[in-house]
Amino acid sequence: MEKIDANDVQKMVRHWLETPTYGYLGSDYGQDAKSMLQKPISTVEADEFLDKLRNDVEILQVMPQGTVNLFSYPEDVDKLKLVIEIAGTEIKVG
Template sequence: MDKITSEDVQGMVTHWLSTPVNGYLGSAYGQTVSKVLQQPQRSGLADAALNKLRADVPVIGALPAGAVNLLAQDEGPDVKRIFINVADQLIDAGTTK
């Protein structure tokens, strides 16, 4: 029996990140990470984005609590790089200005 590997999960998250919301006709599948940018943490948008990821990619929802996190790194005065950490693997969600 084939098993889902960490590379498979990374590919699923990368695909989700590259798909805009409603990118598939009749489906709300797609990333909302870009809405998190330039918003205060208390707005809850990061949690909402991760909850959407869990709903859109069922294998992510099967992971234990705390296995999926959203991280940001400053790369200049007005540039942030966003990462999704899935079971200790960083997946680059891109940069924003």
């Protein structure tokens, strides 16, 4: 039996990040992270973003609380970088 490792989970999350919402016919799988960059990110929006990620990439539902996080940091004067952290591994959004 094949096992899913951390690299597989990272690939799943990257695929989700690269797929626009409704990118698959009849499915709301995917995300629209760019819309989050146009306004200040509230805790509610970040939680909704992570909830959608967990619903779309179901393996994340079995991971312990606090192992999937979203944060941002300023980059340059007018840029903001979003980062998803999964069990200590950072995946840049966009």
